[in-house]
Amino acid sequence: MDIETNPFTGVAYSARYRNILETRKALSAFQQMNRFLAVYNKNQIVIIVGETGCGKTTQIPQIIAYSDLPHLRGKIIGCTQPRRVAAMSVAQRVAEEMDVKLGKQVGYSIRFEDVTDPKTTFLKYMTDGLLLREAMTDPELRKYSTIVLDEAHERTLSTDILMSLLKTLVQRRKDLKIVIMSATLDATKFQKYFSTVDGVQGALPVPILKIRGRTHPVEVFYTAEPEPDYFEAAIRTALSIHRAEGPGDILIFQGRLALSSAYPFTRHSLPNNSNACSSRHLAPPMGRSLGRSLSAPTSPKPV
Ligand SMILES: Nc1ncnc2c1ncn2[C@@H]1O[C@H](COP(=O)(O)OP(=O)(O)O)[C@@H](O)[C@H]1O
Numbered sequence: 242m243d244i245e246t247n248p249f250t251g252v253a254y255s256a257r258y259r260n261i262l263e264t265r266k267a268l269s270a271f272q273q274m275n276r277f278l279a280v281y282n283k284n285q286i287v288i289i290v291g292e293t294g295c296g297k298t299t300q301i302p303q304i305i306a307y308s309d310l311p312h313l314r315g316k317i318i319g320c321t322q323p324r325r326v327a328a329m330s331v332a333q334r335v336a337e338e339m340d341v342k343l344g345k346q347v348g349y350s351i352r353f354e355d356v357t358d359p360k361t362t363f364l365k366y367m368t369d370g371l372l373l374r375e376a377m378t379d380p381e382l383r384k385y386s387t388i389v390l391d392e393a394h395e396r397t398l399s400t401d402i403l404m405s406l407l408k409t410l411v412q413r414r415k416d417l418k419i420v421i422m423s424a425t426l427d428a429t430k431f432q433k434y435f436s437t438v439d440g441v442q443g444a445l446p447v448p449i450l451k452i453r454g455r456t457h458p459v460e461v462f463y464t465a466e467p468e469p470d471y472f473e474a475a476i477r478t479a480l481s482i483h484r485a486e487g488p489g490d491i492l493i494f495q496g497r498l499a500l501s502s503a504y505p506f507t508r509h510s511l512p513n514n515s516n517a518c519s520s521r522h523l524a525p526p527m528g529r530s531l532g533r534s535l536s537a538p539t540s541p542k543p544v
């Protein structure tokens with residue numbers, strides 16, 4: 242990838258590409274590219290486990306594209322996502338990372354919106370439901386050379402059904418590769434499922450590749466006493482982090498209703514001249530209802 246010309250467009254890479262490439266080099270999935278390729282090239286099905294943020298969704302399909310060059314064979318790599326917003330935003334990001342146009346070489350397909358070009362797209366992010374629909378019209382999924390099932394640990398109905406369809410399909414299509422990606426360590430049940438053929442466990446080798454390394458350092462703090470009100474405690478903790486720490490973002494995992502009521506609560510708990518934590522800076526991350534602009538990562542906290 243550290244070359245002059247983009248193999249997918251034949252055009253010289255832009256300065257922006259080189260900039261993003263430097264950021265990508267810090268991702269564990271990028272650093273472990275050769276480990277992944279060694280396992281991927283030797284096996285028809287591979288399971289990848291790596292913590293959130295290590296680069297599975299953005300890097301692995303790209304690494305496959307650079308290694309397989311599917312566009313030379315008129316094939317495509319498909320990568321499923323349980324959520325529409327994820328399919329859209331990750332396709333946009335990967336198009337930028339690869340220095341190509343969204344909807345040309347890299348695209349996405351969700352229900353009622355197909356941003357791909359049948360002639361040029363070779364990497365497609367899509368909802369798992371959409372791939373399931375495609376499998377109904379073409380059970381052989383002929384146009385795909387590799388199918389990546391992402392976020393398998395979420396166990397959505399569509400991904401689960403796809404796993405069973407793909408398990409039988411790989412017996413018929415020996416040229417098709419499957420990559421199952423999960424953020425939790427407990428991927429052995431996927432391994433057991435795929436490696437069992439005709440009731441014989443281990444009949445098909447299905448390795449688990451663990452992407453090592455932490456994306457962000459994690460420290461765990463516990464409260465000394467049980468908290469009677471989780472919501473109140475979460476807001477109190479967020480406000481004290483806001484006051485004590487430098488610029489950054491705070492992510493709270495709470496119910497949707499609780500988060501909505503956090504707006505007035507935090508407004509009244511902060512002095513007027515507090516360094517810019519207003520309701521404007523509180524974003525309830527309700528993934529399904531977010532538009533494209535809101536689903537992009539937040540910028541550094543304004544001061
Ligand atoms: N739209 C984006 N803009 C900027 N950086 C992004 C974007 N999407 C992802 N990233 C960066 O890429 C990294 C890897 O993300 P991702 O491939 O989604 O990881 P994983 O799938 O393992 O959780 C993230 O840590 C983030 O820093």
Ligand SMILES: [Mg+2]
Pocket residue numbers: 294297298299391
């Ligand atoms: Mg991911």
